[in-house]
Amino acid sequence: MLQDIDHVLISEERLHARIAELGEQLAADYAGKTPIFIGVLKGVVMFFTDMVRATPIRCEYDFLAVSSYGSGTTSSGTVRMLKDVSSDITGRHIVILEDILDSGLTLHFVRNYLLSKNPASLKICTLLDKPERRRVDVFADYVGFSIPNEFVVGYGLDYKEEYRNLPFIGVLKPEIYN
Numbered sequence: 001m002l003q004d005i006d007h008v009l010i011s012e013e014r015l016h017a018r019i020a021e022l023g024e025q026l027a028a029d030y031a032g033k034t035p036i037f038i039g040v041l042k043g044v045v046m047f048f049t050d051m052v053r054a055t056p057i058r059c060e061y062d063f064l065a066v067s068s069y070g071s072g073t074t075s076s077g078t079v080r081m082l083k084d085v086s087s088d089i090t091g092r093h094i095v096i097l098e099d100i101l102d103s104g105l106t107l108h109f110v111r112n113y114l115l116s117k118n119p120a121s122l123k124i125c126t127l128l129d130k131p132e133r134r135r136v137d138v139f140a141d142y143v144g145f146s147i148p149n150e151f152v153v154g155y156g157l158d159y160k161e162e163y164r165n166l167p168f169i170g171v172l173k174p175e176i177y178n
Contacts, residue, residue: 005170009152010145012167018144023054025142034058035093038085040110041065043099046156047127051097062087068106079109094119099156100128104138111138151177
């Protein structure tokens with residue numbers, strides 16, 4: 001599996017250091033509140049777990065699952081809801097946790113869907129932001145790292161459901177997915 005990685009883009013150490021910083025920022029911004037962290041499955045699992053542990057405040061969490069990629073490397077453009085949140089988020093402070101903000105199609109869909117449930121507030125926290133790929137106007141309130149337009153895997157991100165378990169963010173060799 002490691003032989004498929006062209007290079008490490010973000011080391012495990014840099015990931016954990018940045019997540020600690022984001023956790024401090026979220027703790028300050030939500031002091032005295034009890035937000036619901038909503039993770040967008042599956043890629044967010046590692047980031048979600050570390051992010052929630054790095055945010056020392058009262059909170060709840062929930063998940064939803066959507067699909068726009070299938071087994072390819074680019075979004076199909078169609079977002080499908082696979083699993084809805086189980087919490088009533090009406091009047092609650094919501095923080096969407098996402099692994100990567102790429103085309104923006106998935107987060108645009110998720111954001112609008114959750115806003116239709118009338119939360120008190122809604123913010124987006126993404127580990128990775130790939131702004132040059134954006135196809136719709138959606139922006140994260142909290143960003144771990146802005147990255148170049150390369151196909152990345154690891155730390156929850158996959159190619160055909162593989163590589164999620166790598167402890168770093170790596171760039172996949174093009175011959176693997178071409």
